[in-house]
Amino acid sequence: MTSPLGLYVHWPYCARICPYCDFNVVRDRGRKVEQAQLVEAILTDMRTQADLTGPRSLVSIFFGGGTPSLMEPDAVARIIAEAKILWPSQAVLEISLEANPTDAERERFEGFAKAGVERLSLGLQSLNDASLKLLGRNHGADEALRAARTARDIFARLSVDLIYALPGQSSQDWADELSAASDLGADHISPYQLTIESGTAFDRAVRRGALVPPDDELGAVLYETTQTVLSQRGFDAYEVSNHAKGQAARSRHNLIYWRGEDYVGVGPGAHGRITVEGERVATFAASKISDYRDQVEATGLGWESEQVLSPKEQAEERLLAGLRIDEGVSFNDLVALDLTPDHHRVVQLVELGLITTQANRLCATPQGRALLDAVTSVLAG
Numbered sequence: 576m577t578s579p580l581g582l583y584v585h586w587p588y589c590a591r592i593c594p595y596c597d598f599n600v601v602r603d604r605g606r607k608v609e610q611a612q613l614v615e616a617i618l619t620d621m622r623t624q625a626d627l628t629g630p631r632s633l634v635s636i637f638f639g640g641g642t643p644s645l646m647e648p649d650a651v652a653r654i655i656a657e658a659k660i661l662w663p664s665q666a667v668l669e670i671s672l673e674a675n676p677t678d679a680e681r682e683r684f685e686g687f688a689k690a691g692v693e694r695l696s697l698g699l700q701s702l703n704d705a706s707l708k709l710l711g712r713n714h715g716a717d718e719a720l721r722a723a724r725t726a727r728d729i730f731a732r733l734s735v736d737l738i739y740a741l742p743g744q745s746s747q748d749w750a751d752e753l754s755a756a757s758d759l760g761a762d763h764i765s766p767y768q769l770t771i772e773s774g775t776a777f778d779r780a781v782r783r784g785a786l787v788p789p790d791d792e793l794g795a796v797l798y799e800t801t802q803t804v805l806s807q808r809g810f811d812a813y814e815v816s817n818h819a820k821g822q823a824a825r826s827r828h829n830l831i832y833w834r835g836e837d838y839v840g841v842g843p844g845a846h847g848r849i850t851v852e853g854e855r856v857a858t859f860a861a862s863k864i865s866d867y868r869d870q871v872e873a874t875g876l877g878w879e880s881e882q883v884l885s886p887k888e889q890a891e892e893r894l895l896a897g898l899r900i901d902e903g904v905s906f907n908d909l910v911a912l913d914l915t916p917d918h919h920r921v922v923q924l925v926e927l928g929l930i931t932t933q934a935n936r937l938c939a940t941p942q943g944r945a946l947l948d949a950v951t952s953v954l955a956g
Contacts, residue, residue: 580631585842594776599844623875633662635828644674648686679722734763903938
């Protein structure tokens with residue numbers, strides 16, 4: 576059996592740019608011709624990368640962005656069909672698409688389902704109107720609820736994203752919101768703590784004193800609230816910011832990242848990790864839409880740059896990503912960092928109750944996850 580492979584498709588268009596977002600996105604303003612050209616470039620990029628990867632078993636396709644729910648369902652169908660030809664799947668194929676509540680017309684959602692999407696990742700972000708306004712979202716709480724219910728009717732699996740640690744948010748506020756979200760029938764919830772990314776509108780607001788995010792102590796309380804409420808609701812915290820109702824509801828695509836498996840990235844600004852002639856290569860697509868199209872036209876690939884990762888760089892990636900998930904990371908993947916169960920830094924963290932080393936695997940404990948940046952910093956030396 577060939578080794579598993581994921582496909583990430585980046586669709587950069589958004590109806591509006593959220594003030595907290597630092598992703599590679601542009602406003603969607605009547606760019607129909609450009610978007611049609613981008614679909615063709617993505618298909619060409621996929622074909623060329625398939626020549627490099629060789630036969631692989633496709634296990635996931637993820638349409639991210641941006642706002643992929645702004646895509647035409649026919650375009651989504653073409654990309655899915657081509658991917659299945661290029662990398663025939665020998666396993667269950669998970670196909671996910673990110674969506675905004677404003678794109679939740681039943682006909683559009685049904686079009687995505689017909690195209691092959693079976694897992695919708697819905698960016699609710701909040702179920703509170705005041706919070707949604709603060710976050711710059713173009714939907715209200717009622718619209719978010721309707722979108723989730725529509726998605727639950729159409730797709731086999733539903734994941735919802737929420738943002739917490741907002742100014743003025745209490746632990747009880749957040750607990751109530753999590754409970755309401757779990758009542759929507761989603762089998763996967765991704766709660767993300769608000770981070771102020773450099774260069775965003777929120778970053779500028781913080782620097783001029785117009786926005787004061789909660790301090791680290793409250794952030795920690797809200798994180799623990801997340802674990803408590805979702806556990807009581809039957810969700811497993813299989814990753815720091817991802818909770819699922821059972822193994823089958825876990826995001827297979829995201830597990831590709833956390834397990835250090837290969838994935839092809841296509842679309843403006845997309846990153847990838849693929850094995851070519853025995854070497855693990857990090858790929859970086861051109862960020863601007865026009866540059867990406869030009870690059871594909873010239874070379875067949877959208878890559879602006881690529882880098883062969885050294886054994887140490889690969890081990891560092893495995894450490895940072897692998898400790899995020901409950902299954903942890905094998906010590907066999909950390910040889911280049913000289914980490915072993917009896918290494919003094921490992922022993923120290925085990926004694927502090929922050930990690931475990933059972934079955935030749937390095938895993939963060941629940942307490943360690945709450946301090947994961949510090950834990951990985953110590954282990955990386």
